[in-house]
Amino acid sequence: MSIAVTHRGPAAAPVPPEPAPAPVNYLNVSHTIWSWLFTVDHKRIGLLYLGSISVFFVIGGIFAALVRTNLLMPNGAFLSEDAYNRAFTAHGVMMLFFFLIPAVPGVMGNFFIPLMIGAKDLAFPKLNIASWYVFMIGATFSGWAVLVGGIDTGWTLYPPYSSRASQSNVLPGVMGVFISGFSSIMTGLNIMVTVHKMRAPGMTWGRLPLFVWSLYATSLIQLLATPVVAVTLVLLMVERAAGIGIFDPSIGGDPILFQHLFWFYSHPAVYIMILPGMGVVSEVLTCFSRKNIFGYHAVAWSSMGIAVVGFLLWAHHMFVAGISFYAALLFSLLSMLVAVPSAIKVFNWTATLYRGSITFHAPMLLSLGFLVLFTVGGLTGLFLATLGTDIHLHDTYFVVAHFHFVMVGGMVIAYMAAVHFWWPKMTGRMYSDWWSRVASVIMIVGFFLTFVPQFIMGYHGMPRRYPNYPQEFQILNVMSTAGSSVLGLGYLLPGIYLPLSLFFGKKVGANPWSATGLEWTTPSPPTVHNFEVTPIVVCGPYEYAIGVDQMGRGLPEPPGAQDDPSHRDGSTGPSGPMKKETEVVG
Ligand code: HEM
Ligand SMILES: [Cu+2]
Numbered sequence: 001m002s003i004a005v006t007h008r009g010p011a012a013a014p015v016p017p018e019p020a021p022a023p024v025n026y027l028n029v030s031h032t033i034w035s036w037l038f039t040v041d042h043k044r045i046g047l048l049y050l051g052s053i054s055v056f057f058v059i060g061g062i063f064a065a066l067v068r069t070n071l072l073m074p075n076g077a078f079l080s081e082d083a084y085n086r087a088f089t090a091h092g093v094m095m096l097f098f099f100l101i102p103a104v105p106g107v108m109g110n111f112f113i114p115l116m117i118g119a120k121d122l123a124f125p126k127l128n129i130a131s132w133y134v135f136m137i138g139a140t141f142s143g144w145a146v147l148v149g150g151i152d153t154g155w156t157l158y159p160p161y162s163s164r165a166s167q168s169n170v171l172p173g174v175m176g177v178f179i180s181g182f183s184s185i186m187t188g189l190n191i192m193v194t195v196h197k198m199r200a201p202g203m204t205w206g207r208l209p210l211f212v213w214s215l216y217a218t219s220l221i222q223l224l225a226t227p228v229v230a231v232t233l234v235l236l237m238v239e240r241a242a243g244i245g246i247f248d249p250s251i252g253g254d255p256i257l258f259q260h261l262f263w264f265y266s267h268p269a270v271y272i273m274i275l276p277g278m279g280v281v282s283e284v285l286t287c288f289s290r291k292n293i294f295g296y297h298a299v300a301w302s303s304m305g306i307a308v309v310g311f312l313l314w315a316h317h318m319f320v321a322g323i324s325f326y327a328a329l330l331f332s333l334l335s336m337l338v339a340v341p342s343a344i345k346v347f348n349w350t351a352t353l354y355r356g357s358i359t360f361h362a363p364m365l366l367s368l369g370f371l372v373l374f375t376v377g378g379l380t381g382l383f384l385a386t387l388g389t390d391i392h393l394h395d396t397y398f399v400v401a402h403f404h405f406v407m408v409g410g411m412v413i414a415y416m417a418a419v420h421f422w423w424p425k426m427t428g429r430m431y432s433d434w435w436s437r438v439a440s441v442i443m444i445v446g447f448f449l450t451f452v453p454q455f456i457m458g459y460h461g462m463p464r465r466y467p468n469y470p471q472e473f474q475i476l477n478v479m480s481t482a483g484s485s486v487l488g489l490g491y492l493l494p495g496i497y498l499p500l501s502l503f504f505g506k507k508v509g510a511n512p513w514s515a516t517g518l519e520w521t522t523p524s525p526p527t528v529h530n531f532e533v534t535p536i537v538v539c540g541p542y543e544y545a546i547g548v549d550q551m552g553r554g555l556p557e558p559p560g561a562q563d564d565p566s567h568r569d570g571s572t573g574p575s576g577p578m579k580k581e582t583e584v585v586g
Helices: 002-008 033-037 042-070 081-117 125-147 161-165 170-197 210-242 255-289 296-312 325-353 362-385 387-393 397-427 433-459 471-504 575-585
Strands: none
Touching (some): 042 397, 042 471, 081 125, 081 170, 081 210, 081 255, 081 397, 125 170, 161 210, 170 210, 210 296, 255 296, 255 362, 255 397, 296 325, 325 387, 362 387, 362 397, 397 433, 433 471
């Protein structure tokens, strides 16, 4: 090289400076398909989950659209009665087992737990990638069962429908759910061990972000409840394949036994579906109101309370199944009890907002939506937990509305909030602010339009799982179907602007929301091993009032601060004196 330079002599044009190579991160470190399929990086595994559950969400959504369209006409618009059964079963199985249960733990848990506690990965990286493969094998079984003819038992798989009576693909469907259960157990185990063993110095239990607490509680349920449903599903398969009477009364079995075993898992499982959402909302509400969470310990311990008490209520699904009156009384009381920790959380979130400096970006809009919709869902649970009213409401559209308020209004909205909150960290790009706000509002409005009519028709006696209904319910059904198309549009929009942001979105720095968690001290997207030096944690997770992250470093200017006159002179608020340090962080 030096020879070439002397030859050219002094007249040679200056060599243009080489463009700085893009810093190596977990995305651009390698590009082959194998580097994704055999990755043990928790961040890439999170994205594998994101891709796969998005597909299952779309499949589940298509079946929902079929069901709702069919309900436009009192005698069913186009599906046969049998096809209708298969459509709502496919909807339930795909949405619950293959979207909602893995959504936040599989995507956000995998991606963010290590980043939030200052670790380089989860405790068992290979178990982690194994969990995704097991999940995909289970999904293949159930997905295949659904696509080649379907299952007609409902997602609850009650015998005798599911034992000998059904002519549909019960075996492969159940097999898929059984297999994917192991993936849930693996993820739960991995997260629990990680939280116990891999916290950075100074990250005490009292300094854990509430998202970590909520996933810890979720993991406890995944670990302890999933084996019960696994055993139950094996018994069901044995009965169906070998004709041994376990649950089917015609061959000497006990169908109520199935219901006990099924709900012993599936009631706690509804908390697998909601606790992670509660964790997301705790992060977002504090960040966008620039306040410490109100009652940190109460919120953290109420997650554990829900996880424990959640194991004691299963038979509230069986009040009309002929259980003894005294058992029903007890399960009713215990169901009321679980509302207490849920209410504690709602109170603390609301108190966090009080006198906060609130900005309404998409994650915040969605979290506020969660706060309202989850509260309605939880309160209507109390109507169902009351023995007298449940006899009237059981198996009506009131129940359908109740659980969609908690699962969709609660968890799906919280999942959307999580995606919008952490998207810039995961991808290094920001999506369209305007479109994301529009989509958030459409999701919330569409949700109300879809499910409020269902409360009314359920209360007036329209049963669930029926393909046809008396004329008088048509108006409410048409309203609900119309609302669901608004809701569908709300989900479609992020499916467009989020992928577009990967190419056209503005590049963001380490901490675009000016948030306090350790994950925001890493570059966006994070490097392969997350932290170049192990972070040392010096304070609690939400020190917005003094404006420092968990390592005690100053926060950058929060988004929207320019519009707030109190921030302009730099004398008030955290951003003034801390601003210089910001550059070090960013
Ligand atoms: C505030 C606490 C809650 C109480 C007291 C409560 C109570 C109940 C009761 C008593 C039923 C049975 C109604 C019937 O079949 O007649 C029920 C059904 C249901 N709940 Fe809740 N619930 C609560 C929270 C939740 C949460 C957080 C979720 C999910 C994230 C959820 C999901 C469901 C589902 C999926 C069903 C229907 C299952 C089925 O039959 O297919 N609930 N709830
Ligand atoms: Cu329950």
